[in-house]
Amino acid sequence: MVGALPLSFVKNCTIHHSFNRALSIHGTNNVTIANNLVFDTRGHAIFIEDGTEEFNIIKDNAVGLVRPAWSLLQVDQTPAAYWIVNPNNVVENNIAFGR
Amino acid sequence: MSERSELVTTCAWRGSRLTHSFFRSSHYGFWYRFLHSPDGLGGQHMEDLGIKLCPNWTPTLSFKGNVAHSTGRHGLKMNEYFPIKCGRTCGKCFDREIGADPAFMPTKSQFDEAPDTPVESAITWYEDFVAFKNKQFGVWGEFLVDVNFRNYRLLDHGIAGMEFAYVNGKSTKFARSRFEDFFLVGRTNPEEKVYLPLFEGKPSKYFMCELDPNMAQVGTVTGCVHGLHMPGIGSEITYSGITFVNYEAAVWGCAWCVELRGGYQQGERGAKRSGAERSKPCGRRYHANIHFIIRSLGTEFEDITYVNTDRPVTWRFDTAGILNDLDGSLTNTVAGASVVPTGMFVAANPNCEVMSSVSYLHGMQDFYAVCTVKVRRTAIYPTFFSVFMNSQRLFQYPYITIKDISEHMEVGHTPEHAKEAYNAIPGMDQPKGPTSCFPQGPGFDYLALLPVDRHYGITFTDEHNIQVAGFVSVLAQEMTPDEKMMFSLSLNHPFGNPLYRAWSIPTEAHR
Secondary structure, eight states, X not given: OOEEOTTOEEESOEEESOSSOSEEEOSEESOEEESOEEEEEESOSXXXXXXXXXXXXXXXXXXXXXXXXXXXXXXXXXXXXXXXXXXXXXXXXXXXXXX | XXXXXXXXXXXXXXXXXXXXXXXXXXXXXXXXXXXXXXXXXXXXXXXXXXXXXXXXXXXXXXXXXXXXXXBSXXXXXXXXEOOBTTGGGTTBOOHHHHTTOTTOOOOHHHHHXXXXXXXXXXXEEEEXXXXXXXXXXXXXXXXXXXXXXXXXXXXXXXXXXXXXXXXXXXXXXXXXXXXXXXXXXXXXXXXXXXXXXXXXXXOOSSOSOOSOTTOSSOSOOOTTOEEEEOOSEEOSEEEEEEEEEEEEEEEEEOTXXXXXXXXXXXXXXXXXXXXXXXXXXXXXOEEEEXXXXXXXOOEEEEEEEEXXXXXXXXXXXXXXXXXXXXXXXXXXXXXXXXXXXXXXXXXXXXXXXXXXXXXXXXXXEEEEEXXXXXXXXXXXXXXXXXXXXXXXXXXXSOEEEEEEOHHHHHTOSSGGGSHHHHHHSOEEEEESSTTSSOXXXXXXXXXXXXXXXXXXXXXXXXXXXXXXXXXXXXXXXXXXXXXXXXXXXOSSOOOSOHHHHHHSOOOTTTO
16 A cells, blocks of 8 residues: 555565465555466465556566465455456566466 | 476476375466456545546556466456546546556546546457466456457367457447457367366257267267357457367357347447338238348458368357358358358258258257358337237237248249248247347347348237237348348238339249
């Protein structure tokens, strides 16, 4: 909930075995989420929260093994690797994978 | 190896180490769920500021180069999206926003003073997407208007490469959705078994799985997997540059139709209206208002390529849809052909050819028909005033009988026009009611797919075969001024009316 953060980023991180999503973008604009690996998490993994979030860059990430969560929002019971509620964001070159 | 590939490899290795010889995300890869308005704390904050944002009207900044594979449901899911210009601020345009500052946020007073601007489409593309081995669909969506897709590679889908429940549709004649450069592969390994989540248990004439659902007796396994599912409600759609590989039927129609409802192409009612055709046999009358609907595109195909694909389409029921073949590549026939379900009117039409092949479920089966003339979705709205209906209450659900009487009338007023000869013409009998029509056109009335340039006789009868009189409006959707249809609406069989002879080419019998 901090508004525009054009100089901020989350890059080259690994997030795994989380019980409450992986990366939530909440009330934040212009942030960069890049080159991250997310594996075996519950609820939506890379998650845009309210619909006010714009101009964020989500690129070159990989998300695998996303599981339902029963203690979050109802939509987290049918989770997505990338959950986007405002299209005014860049979503490029990401992978949602399984095997 | 790219950075992304390294990540995936690392994760797969880690998964194996954790004894997951097989893993997949439970549901979706990418889910665009466009909100009508922001929710949560952010939405409350915007509300406190007195500013409205409409994510579901906001043009997409960028979606390209993404990959989704081996998910439990769909690679890409989309809900309720209609991008328009200045949609970010709910249709109110501001100079700074239009100019160099797309992130401009107006103040409350600016927002309140800005006039509502007319709705204008914003061209939005979802590009360069790859989906494979997703358990249901590569791409699935609903309630999308004016959204375009380009350069998709969809392989090894559990049910279909792409399915949209509703695209454009009612009152969206301004919209235009294009699906360009799709490469669809049913099974990269033809020996692979197919997941059958929608197997309904009992065969019917139109069935999604044309082949042995148990895969026990047939060689191919692609019978239940299709490249594209046509929308249950869809219009203004163009499929261009689509390659289908390893399917039995490339297209299945229509998705999310309930009973016989759905699969229509929507036009604008009253774009051109002709005068009434009237006949007065035996003192009873039918009035017919013929509405020609134009300016609608329907569902178009061009530049279609098949590889190891048996046929273009399997239809779900007799009025499930019309595919327009712009360049002849969909049907391998002529440009402008229509691909429609098999039914009474195409079977009797010399301009239509019914295509049959062997079905495991039904033996030799008619799967679709190719008409070299246009086939129009024709809705019939009667208002009955028969005294029988009023007094005996027998006509709540009269049957409509439609017959192609073009050949019958061609020979003029001759003994061949005997009642017996007319009755011998095969026709479509259909009851009025929710199972006989579609809510879009029309609800609780009658509908048929009718090839143009033909003469049809329409009568209504009750359950005791007593004829019913009334007013009738006919809507032929997407009809163009150079096409014609004639409807004879009579309580008696259509004998001797000069209009009929004017329709047909004079023969020796006339002279």
